[in-house]
Amino acid sequence: MTDLSSTELSARGAARVEWIRSRMPLLARTREDFGSSRPFAGHLIGMSLHVEPKTAVLLETLAAGGAEIVATGNHGSTQDDIVAYLRDLGMTVHGRRDDSLEQHHENVAAVAAARPDILLDNGADLAALAAGAGEDWRIIGGTEETTSGGLRLRSQLEGRIPFPVIVINDSLLKAIGENRHAVGQSVVESFMRITNLMVPGRRFVVAGYGWCGSGVAHYLRALGGKVAVAEIDELKAFEAAMDGYRVAPLEDLAEWGEVFITATGHPGVLTEPFFERVADGAVLANCGHFPWEIDVPALRAYSTGATVLDEAIERIDLPGGRHVILLADGRMFNLAGREPKGNSLESMDLGFLLQSLSLERVATAPESLLPGAQPVPDVLDREIARRMLAAMAAHR
Template structure:
């Protein structure tokens, strides 16, 4: 409970402003909310706010290694939340907990990565057809929902919380940027200054990581497949090159693409002795671990969250956090302050879905602009910052084509 208290002290938007209103209005009264999220102290703040709004919540993990066990226990013991999550779950255990949430027939689905959305549609289509709506926390999950919408199989309206400006511009950039570096340093205790750090992907996550690494004195290389993002990285002052070339130079490699096999056999074959591999994307497929397993002649855990793979020629490659999210497995995930905005979007999007039940088509929606702006206003309020407002004359000027 003390960890949750610490998080909530730094999450005034979710844990104070929204929760106080939810306690009074009960906008989620008797609503079953099924959630698959990283079970951390910050997630506890969101869950407790949903409960304050009248919701019944079932919570499962969105990663087998990210659960903070003491937080899961506290939610179950003190808040009456049903939780199916523990650190070190097997893959079968992980998906059994997701099925446990799906079979409960939730009204609202809150997901982080898309596994709950996908499980509902693949294994429980009748249940999916009765879901009022869902939300999605991550880039990876939004990609999966967008594919489902394109194929015409999405059974309920879903809100891309990840794409809210108050989420992706802050959580993805500042949150992942800081917490990824935190995870790498906790796992390895290496000095970043002077190291060549290769960042795969220059979306908001990649931008954050690259800038934080540079701020600690690293020499940063960016790899990209998108010409616009690659050009942006160049203009931001980073070296940009194909992964095959970067693989020969890098000391530390960090994947942040949302795709699979970003680092694979041909890249590992040319890496330096002692190269460190870390993943900041949602799933453990960006660094293709099966290739490492096949190539290695020996393997050992040399430090917590650091596995050494020795190759036939004697070179050693170090994989962090088993290729899973290094910021959550080797550290504590995003700082509470940035998750405050992300989870504010989750809470308000859940409320929006309940209020608009039956009015939305089964497709992917952006977070309503008014919700996004409300989160920003509340965060500024929490920071004690005031901003200007347009005068009526200014509003008229901006809405007219007349000179």
């Protein structure tokens, strides 16, 4: 936690949000629309999502529509100045940057305890708590931001969610604009910012060739990286091969790669058999939502020692004199380290417009949606595409 007072933190947060807000024209228009229509009047929106400046602009937009807000961030990505700023706006925001995982779970539980009737979820953490609450908690619907959360809703929570949840990451618009291009850009930027290592000529292995993985591979290669892809889905592996990447199983790439980046949304991608073969000095990083793609507990159990080298850099010693470098403790590393930026402003303007209009649909026409996880309605995708194209044309 920073030593600044809450007043100083809030002022710093306000200044940062002002810059972000000025570069998010799609949300600016929506904020005006919501100010007139007030679609969230009488509703309490519960949020579990990264608390950073772009999210603050989203919350301002929802508040303009009459929403009350109770919120928390994700583990390790909360920015304290933004928390202070949002609290000064009258929102209830739990958590801070240095919270432990246990404290983070308590923060999510505190949001759930407020019994919001609309959820803005990231990883289906709130939905999971709602599934166990029964009739004690009435929810009219919500949204889920991530692929990982969508998978969770459609697997372990399948049939247990009696309200509609629009999965923002099912949107083709978001997949193209945010996942492929914005995540791809932010992952490469964050790798350089956190490690200060050079991309050109370095050997990278990207695990997963979905929208995020393909974007990461694209931007690494664009900057001169040598990129291989590990993908268990035959069709995606074929696509990666046709895009010109070396494609092979992780075990065959363990000794070749210098940097391994997981982007699958699934647990247990890098596990002990991989750690037994990985090259000395390799960097391990994850850009998926949950910190489970790199099996960090197994890595620590296999290790002979560990040394924290910087805020998001840890050396893990392995048997036989080898070592690996773990970034951000296996958490989403493009929101880690000093001055994390995350995805680009334009992509989040688009993504949060999807959130805003999807939440508006939940608040005003829940009967038009089915219970459980579902994609963004096509009519919203196409309307937002038109708005984004118009905004892009205005800057040419």
